Amino acid sequence: MNPELVDKITRKFPDVAHDISLDYNVFFAPKDDYLRLAEFLKSEPDLAFDHCSDLCGVDYLDYLEVVCHLYSYKLGHHLCLKARVTREEPEIGSLTSLWSTCNFHEREAWDLYGIVFTGHPDLRRILSDDDQPGHPYRKDVPLENDEEWLLRDEKTAEDYGLPLGWERSADA
Amino acid sequence: MDSGAIIGMITLKGVLALAIGIVNIVIFIYMERKVIADMQVRFGPMRVGPHGTLQPIADVIKLLAKEDIVPAAADRLLFILAPFIAFVPAFMLYLTIPISENLVVADLPLGIFYLFGILTVVPVSVLIAGWSSHSKYALLGGLRGAAQQISYEIPLLASILGVIMLTGSFSLVDIVKAQQVPLIKLGAFTILPRWFIFLQPFGFLFYFTAALADTQRTPFDMPEAESELVQGYNTEYSSIKFALFFLGEYSNALIISALSVIIFFGGWSGFGPIPGVVWFFLKTYVFVYFIIWLRSTLPRIRIDQLMDMGWKILLPLTLVNIIVTGFLMIGR
Amino acid sequence: MPKLKTEEIQVNFGPQHPSMHGVLYLKVTLDGEVITAADPVIGYLHRSMEKIFENRTYAQCIAIIDRADYMSAYFNEMAFVSAVEKLMEVDVPLRAEYLRVILMELNRIQNHALLYGTLGMDLGAVTPVFYGQREREKIFDLFELAAGYRMHPNYFRVGGVKEDVPEEFLTGTAKFCDNFAGWLEEYNTLLTGNEIFRVRTRGVGKIDPTWAINAGITGPLLRASGFKWDLRKNDPYSIYDQFDFEVPVGTQGDAFDAFWIRMAEMEQSLRIVKQALSKLPDGPIKAKVPLNVRPPKGEAYARIESPRGESAVYIVSDGSNKPYRVKVRAPSFLHIGCLPDMLRGQLVADAIALVGVVDIVMGEVDR
Numbered sequence: 001m002n003p004e005l006v007d008k009i010t011r012k013f014p015d016v017a018h019d020i021s022l023d024y025n026v027f028f029a030p031k032d033d034y035l036r037l038a039e040f041l042k043s044e045p046d047l048a049f050d051h052c053s054d055l056c057g058v059d060y061l062d063y064l065e066v067v068c069h070l071y072s073y074k075l076g077h078h079l080c081l082k083a084r085v086t087r088e089e090p091e092i093g094s095l096t097s098l099w100s101t102c103n104f105h106e107r108e109a110w111d112l113y114g115i116v117f118t119g120h121p122d123l124r125r126i127l128s129d130d131d132q133p134g135h136p137y138r139k140d141v142p143l144e145n146d147e148e149w150l151l152r153d154e155k156t157a158e159d160y161g162l163p164l165g166w167e168r169s170a171d172a
Numbered sequence: 173m174d175s176g177a178i179i180g181m182i183t184l185k186g187v188l189a190l191a192i193g194i195v196n197i198v199i200f201i202y203m204e205r206k207v208i209a210d211m212q213v214r215f216g217p218m219r220v221g222p223h224g225t226l227q228p229i230a231d232v233i234k235l236l237a238k239e240d241i242v243p244a245a246a247d248r249l250l251f252i253l254a255p256f257i258a259f260v261p262a263f264m265l266y267l268t269i270p271i272s273e274n275l276v277v278a279d280l281p282l283g284i285f286y287l288f289g290i291l292t293v294v295p296v297s298v299l300i301a302g303w304s305s306h307s308k309y310a311l312l313g314g315l316r317g318a319a320q321q322i323s324y325e326i327p328l329l330a331s332i333l334g335v336i337m338l339t340g341s342f343s344l345v346d347i348v349k350a351q352q353v354p355l356i357k358l359g360a361f362t363i364l365p366r367w368f369i370f371l372q373p374f375g376f377l378f379y380f381t382a383a384l385a386d387t388q389r390t391p392f393d394m395p396e397a398e399s400e401l402v403q404g405y406n407t408e409y410s411s412i413k414f415a416l417f418f419l420g421e422y423s424n425a426l427i428i429s430a431l432s433v434i435i436f437f438g439g440w441s442g443f444g445p446i447p448g449v450v451w452f453f454l455k456t457y458v459f460v461y462f463i464i465w466l467r468s469t470l471p472r473i474r475i476d477q478l479m480d481m482g483w484k485i486l487l488p489l490t491l492v493n494i495i496v497t498g499f500l501m502i503g504r
Numbered sequence: 505m506p507k508l509k510t511e512e513i514q515v516n517f518g519p520q521h522p523s524m525h526g527v528l529y530l531k532v533t534l535d536g537e538v539i540t541a542a543d544p545v546i547g548y549l550h551r552s553m554e555k556i557f558e559n560r561t562y563a564q565c566i567a568i569i570d571r572a573d574y575m576s577a578y579f580n581e582m583a584f585v586s587a588v589e590k591l592m593e594v595d596v597p598l599r600a601e602y603l604r605v606i607l608m609e610l611n612r613i614q615n616h617a618l619l620y621g622t623l624g625m626d627l628g629a630v631t632p633v634f635y636g637q638r639e640r641e642k643i644f645d646l647f648e649l650a651a652g653y654r655m656h657p658n659y660f661r662v663g664g665v666k667e668d669v670p671e672e673f674l675t676g677t678a679k680f681c682d683n684f685a686g687w688l689e690e691y692n693t694l695l696t697g698n699e700i701f702r703v704r705t706r707g708v709g710k711i712d713p714t715w716a717i718n719a720g721i722t723g724p725l726l727r728a729s730g731f732k733w734d735l736r737k738n739d740p741y742s743i744y745d746q747f748d749f750e751v752p753v754g755t756q757g758d759a760f761d762a763f764w765i766r767m768a769e770m771e772q773s774l775r776i777v778k779q780a781l782s783k784l785p786d787g788p789i790k791a792k793v794p795l796n797v798r799p800p801k802g803e804a805y806a807r808i809e810s811p812r813g814e815s816a817v818y819i820v821s822d823g824s825n826k827p828y829r830v831k832v833r834a835p836s837f838l839h840i841g842c843l844p845d846m847l848r849g850q851l852v853a854d855a856i857a858l859v860g861v862v863d864i865v866m867g868e869v870d871r
Contacts, residue, residue: 022590126547471700
C-alpha cells in the first residue's frame with residue numbers, strides 16, 4: 001500500500017496510530033473510530049477494501065486485541081486493522097454489516113476470547129459447548145486441573161437444561 | 173379330483189412359486205453385489221463361500237440375528253404391520269408369472285389387472301411405514317414414496333395398454349403366445365419374431381421407465397435417498413422387518429424384469445433345442461443386469477423433477493402411444 | 505389458488521447423517537421439501553488447535569496443523585511455514601520450493617478427486633467415489649515415498665523440507681502424470697457428462713460474485729461465480745509465478761460450475777506438476793535454520809490458495825521458541841457461515857448437493 005494512502009487515512013482519523021509490520025501496514029483504531037474507519041476503508045474508492053480475510057482476537061494479558069486483515073481484490077493491497085479493548089469491558093462494534101463474513105469470525109472471537117461485538121446479529125458460542133464456562137483461549141485460563149473445570153463434570157442433567165429424570169429414562 | 177387334492181395342488185404350486193421367487197431374489201442380490209463391485213473396480217464379497225456365493229445367506233442370517241427394535245414413539249401395530257404389507261403382495265405377484273407355457277400357478281384371464289392391482293398395495297406399506305415410525309426422515313421418505321408410486325402407476329399401466337390392444341387379452345400366457353408367431357419370414361426361416369418390442373418400442377421405453385420409478389430403483393430411488401433421508405421410510409426398521417422390506421423391493425425389481433420379458437420380449441419363446449424356461453430366465457437376467465448397471469452409474473433425480481417427468485411427460489406420451497396404436501390397428 | 509397451509513418441520517442433518525461431510529450439524533427447517541432456514545452447528549471436532557500451538561515449539565506445530573484440513577495437509581503446512589519464514593526472513597532453497605509445489609499440486613488433485621467421489625455419492629451415484637479413491641491411493645503412495653506418511657506428512661520445515669525425495673518418487677510422479685489424463689477422461693464420462701447430473705446441478709445454488717466477496721467466499725466457489733481470482737496468479741507466493749497454467753472460471757456460479765472448476769483445476773495442477781518435475785533443480789533442500797526456531801518478535805500473515813479457498817495463518821511471535829498466538833483462517837469455516845444464505849429456498853436434495861459442492865472439511869472448520 002503506498003504511503004499517500006496511509007497519509008490519507010491518518011489525516012482523516014488523527015487518533016488512529018500507524019505502524020508497519022513486515023509486509024503490511026497496521027492501523028490501531030481507538031474504540032470509537034474503529035467502525036467509522038472500517039467503513040471508510042471499505043467505501044473509499046482508492047482504498048476499496050472489499051475482502052475481509054481474517055478477524056481474530058489476541059490476548060496480550062493487559063488488554064485484548066481485535067486483529068482484522070483486510071484485502072482489496074480491486075487494488076490488491078493489504079492492511080491490518082487493530083483495536084484494543086480492556087479485559088474488564090471487552091466491547092467493540094461489529095463489522096458484520098460491512099463484511100458479512102465477519103459474522104462467523106466475530107462469533108469465534110467472542111466464544112474464545114470473550115470480546116463482545118455490539119450490533120452483531122447472532123452472537124452465540126460457535127466452537128465450544130453452549131455451557132462452557134469462560135472463554136478458553138484467554139491466556140489466564142489454566143490449562144489443566146482447574147477447580148471450575150473439575151466441578152463442571154459433577155454437574156447434573158438439570159444444569160445442562162435437560163429435563164428431570166433424563167438419566168433414569170436413558171437406563172430404562 | 174376331490175377338493176382336498178385341488179387345494180393341495182394349489183398350495184404346492186404356491187409354495188413352489190414362493191421358493192422360485194426367493195431363490196431368484198438371492199441370486200439377484202448376489203449378482204447385484206458382484207456386478208456393482210466389478211463396475212467399481214473392486215471384488216465385492218469374496219469370503220463367504222467360493223467367490224462369496226453364500227454372502228446373501230450370511231446377510232439374511234445377520235439380519236435375522238439382529239435386535240428387532242420398535243421405537244418407543246412408534247405406532248406399534250402399524251409399525252409391525254407395514255413390512256408384511258410390503259412383503260406379502262410382492263410374493264403374490266409370482267402366482268401369475270408364466271415361466272413357461274405350463275409352469276404357471278394361475279393363468280388368470282385378467283392377469284395384468286391382478287398384477288397391477290397388487291402393485292398398488294405397495295405404496296400403502298411405504299406410507300404406513302413412514303408414518304408409524306414417528307421419525308421425520310421416515311415420514312418424508314414415506315410421503316415421497318407414496319407420491320412417486322401413485323403417480324407412476326398410471327403411466328405404467330397405460331404404457332402396456334398398447335400391447336393389450338394388440339393381443340386382445342389380459343392374460344399373460346396369451347400375451348406370450350401372441351408373440352410366438354413370426355413377424356418377418358424368409359421361407360420357413362423366422363428372421364424376426366413378433367415380439368412386442370418391435371411393434372411397441374416406445375411402449376417398452378415408457379414401461380421400463382415407469383416400472384423403475386414404481387419400484388424405486390435408481391435413478392428413481394427417491395424414498396430411500398440415503399444422502400438426504402438416511403434410509404427413507406425404513407430408517408427405523410431393523411432385523412426381520414427390514415429384511416422383509418428389502419426382500420419385497422428386490423422382488424418387485426425382479427417382477428418388472430420378468431414382466432418386460434413376458435410382455436415385450438416373447439416370454440419363454442426362443443430358438444434351438446434350449447427349453448423355454450432357460451430362455452425366460454436368461455432374458456430376465458439380462459434385464460436384472462441392466463437394472464444393476466443403471467444403479468451403479470446414474471445419480472438420483474430430484475423429487476420434483478421426478479414428479480414433473482411422471483405427470484407432464486410420461487403420462488401424455490403413453491396416452492399418445494395408445495391413440496397411435498389404436499389408429500394403426502384400425503388402419504390395418 | 506389459495507396456498508395450502510402447511511406446518512414447518514425441523515429436521516436435523518448431522519452430526520451423524522450418512523451424507524453430511526464429517527460432523528457438520530445442520531438444523532434445517534423444512535416447509536414441505538423446501539428449506540426455509542438452516543443453522544449450522546459446528547464444534548464437534550474442536551481440538552483447540554490454536555491454543556495447543558501456544559504451548560508447542562514451531563516444529564511441533566507443523567505436525568499438529570496437518571490435522572486441521574486433513575484432506576490437504578500440505579497446504580496447512582505451507583501456510584504455517586511461510587508465515588514463520590516471513591517472520592524470520594528466510595530464503596528457501598529453490599529445490600525445496602519445487603518439491604513443495606509438486607507435493608501441493610498432487611495434494612490438490614487428491615483433494616478434488618475426493619470431492620468428485622463424494623459429490624457423486626451425495627447425488628446418488630455410487631460409483632464415482634471408487635474411481636476417485638483409486639487415484640487418491642496412488643497419490644498417497646507418492647506421499648509415502650516423499651514424507652513417510654500418507655495423510656499427515658509433517659514434511660515441510662521452516663526454511664525447506666524435511667529430507668530429499670527418493671528417486672522412486674520422481675519416477676512415480678512422472679508415471680502418475682502420464683496416466684492421470686486418461687483417468688480424468690474417465691471421470692468426465694462417468695459424471696460430468698451425465699444428463700441427470702447436469703439436471704441436478706445446473707442452476708442450483710447460484711452465487712453472485714459481489715455477494716460472494718462480501719461473504720468471504722474464496723477459492724473454487726468464488727471462481728465459479730465468475731470472479732477470476734487465484735492467489736497463485738494474482739498474489740504469487742512461493743515460485744508459482746514461474747509456471748504456466750490457467751485459472752478456470754465459471755460463468756453461472758451454480759453447483760455445476762463449482763464442480764466443473766474442480767475438474768479443470770485437476771488438469772491445471774497436473775500441468776504444474778509436469779513443469780515442476782522437468783525443471784526440478786539440484787541443490788540443498790533446507791536453508792540454514794535450526795529445527796527449534798526462535799523467530800524475532802513481531803507478527804506475520806501468510807495466505808495461500810488451498811483447494812478449498814484462501815487458507816491463511818496469522819502468527820504473533822514474542823521471540824521465544826513457541827508462538828504467542830496462531831490464527832488459522834479456514835476457508836470452509838467461512839463457507840459454512842454462508843450456508844444459511846445459500847440454502848434458503850432450496851430443496852432438500854439440492855441442499856445436500858450444495859453442501860457437497862462447497863467441499864467442507866470439519867477438521868479445518870473446528871480446528
